[in-house]
Amino acid sequence: MAQSIAHVLSQIRGGQALTDGNDLLHELTKAVKATGKKGTLTLTIVVEPDKTDDTVVTLQPDVTIKKPKRAYPKGIFYVNDRTGELTREDPRQIELELERRAALEEQGAIAMSRVGRGPDAT
Numbered sequence: 001m002a003q004s005i006a007h008v009l010s011q012i013r014g015g016q017a018l019t020d021g022n023d024l025l026h027e028l029t030k031a032v033k034a035t036g037k038k039g040t041l042t043l044t045i046v047v048e049p050d051k052t053d054d055t056v057v058t059l060q061p062d063v064t065i066k067k068p069k070r071a072y073p074k075g076i077f078y079v080n081d082r083t084g085e086l087t088r089e090d091p092r093q094i095e096l097e098l099e100r101r102a103a104l105e106e107q108g109a110i111a112m113s114r115v116g117r118g119p120d121a122t
Helices: 005-010 013-035 097-114
Strands: 040-049 057-066
Touching (some): 013 057
Antiparallel strands (some): 040 057
């Protein structure tokens, strides 16, 4: 009866590919749970014939994962046509006089609270 793949892998460098595969599977599972997206674990075994002895082959294992990534949320910005700067406020929106006064008063209050505290005052 042929040896199992797990048995063969356990004989290569003390089973390091199996140990790494276990660790990577755990890492991948956590990433899948965190993102709700799928990922993959790939076990590759390259089998090559020996050039000097036709009864010998070499096995080179490799274990890799492709973890899903969490998408960053989008932000909505408007572009100032003249300067190219980004802003969160729609430049086409007409500013109401009361809003403008309130903003100026707030800025004045902040500036007044900083007077005499030096450049690093908050």
